[in-house]
Amino acid sequence: MDGLTVAKSMLSAYLHPSRTDDVQQGVLQLLNSLLLRYNEEFDGVVLAYYDIKICNWTAKILSGFSPYLNLKLKAKLLLFSPKPGMVLEGKVNKVEKDYIGVILLGIFNAAVAFEDIPEEFCYQDNVVGIPLWASTSSGHVITLGSTIKFVVKSVQEESFLDISGSLKPPNTGCVNWLLSLSEKGSTVLEAERKIHKEDRKREIRTENSDPKVNDGHRVHREFSADHSHEREHKHTSKRKRNNTDAEVKDVGTVSEDFPANQFHERDYKHKLKRKRNDTDSEIKDGGTGSIEFPADNFLETKYNHKSKRKKNDIDADL
Structure with a gap:
């Protein structure tokens, strides 16, 4: 639920000298005095504390007529600090014509005024005579013992919290009705998926045919x-x-x-x-030439050689 936070705090504890025999018990008594009251220092109501650690055991005596001992300690605090716009959940403990009373965390009171209830709701008594607020169109009913969700409109921070809320924003009202609505919506979505799947199968069969x-x-x-x-x-x-x-x-x-x-x-x-x-190519060329060589040319050459030898012989005789 919105509004619940855990804070690590450094605290100062002032003990009476009579608590020096049992310092731890004196510290717990001081912390208990902070519970279920709005604290400006923490900007919320302290609901619980745990993991307490005493930082200094040698406390100093304060000057004055009452010589208290000053101790420093660390602790984790569970705080409830509702703010406007948060969605809170509580149980209906009063149903009247002009408002709906709600109790939060079993401790804090909240109220939803008549002007913050949707116009479709009307105040009436059931067959047993139990008062209730019921919707004329959707079957949404808020009666004694119903768990509802509402949006915080304002918070008055005094010694105790005074919270006012509204049921007009969406996703507010009886928790059981909201759950059934979400289940119905999921059922509708599932049915739409099945219809789409069947249509697709039908189209595939048509295409195949x-x-x-x-x-x-x-x-x-x-x-x-x-x-x-x-x-x-x-x-x-x-x-x-x-x-x-x-x-x-x-x-x-x-x-x-x-x-x-x-x-x-x-x-x-x-x-x-x-x-x-x-x-081989040269021999072939020569053979070819000898075959084609004219016979008269050969005889003429031979005659020239004989004439030349005769001239040489005559020259030698002379």
Whole structure:
């Protein structure tokens, strides 16, 4: 519930010299005097205290006619400090024509005035004669013993709290009625979800029974199949390329490891082979020339050589 807080406080306790024999008991007696009263220092009513720690056991005697002992102590305090706008919950203990009385936490009194009750409510007595406030449209009833929620309008902070509230804001009224309303709302939402689910199933069945829709689904499936085959073909080609690249890399590795003497030997063999090929081509060219060489040209050349030898012989005789 709103308004309940826990505060860590540093307190000063003034003990009478007669309490020096039992300091702890004297401290508890002083704290009990703070309970259920509004305290301006804490801005609320102290409902309980716990985790008490005395900070100094060597208390100083105060000057004056009453030499009290001053102690410092720490404690955690449970405070009730309602403020306007908070939502509080209490039990109805009075139902009158001009107001509804509520008791909070079994201690504090609050009142909801006639002008703060919704207009749809009217005051009446039930068949047994018990007074109540009932709604004329929604079946909302507030009677003696009902637990209600209300919004705080104002708080008068005196020695005791005087709280006034209102039932006009939303989510206020009898707690049982609010719970049934929320359960009804959740039931309605669940029913709407079921209806929506059934409608969706009906639409799916209608789509399945429609041949146009089925054709569209079949085309989609065929398109998906073609797409999958094309994708598989691409993956196969990619794997082949990867294998080829791997083989090329392997060959490159072998060529790097190939001995230098084998490389020179192979180069020498290639040179010899080229020379033989050149020689064979020259022989072929010469043979072809001898076959095509004219016979009369050959005889003329032979005659020239004989004439030249004769001239040489005559010159030698002279």
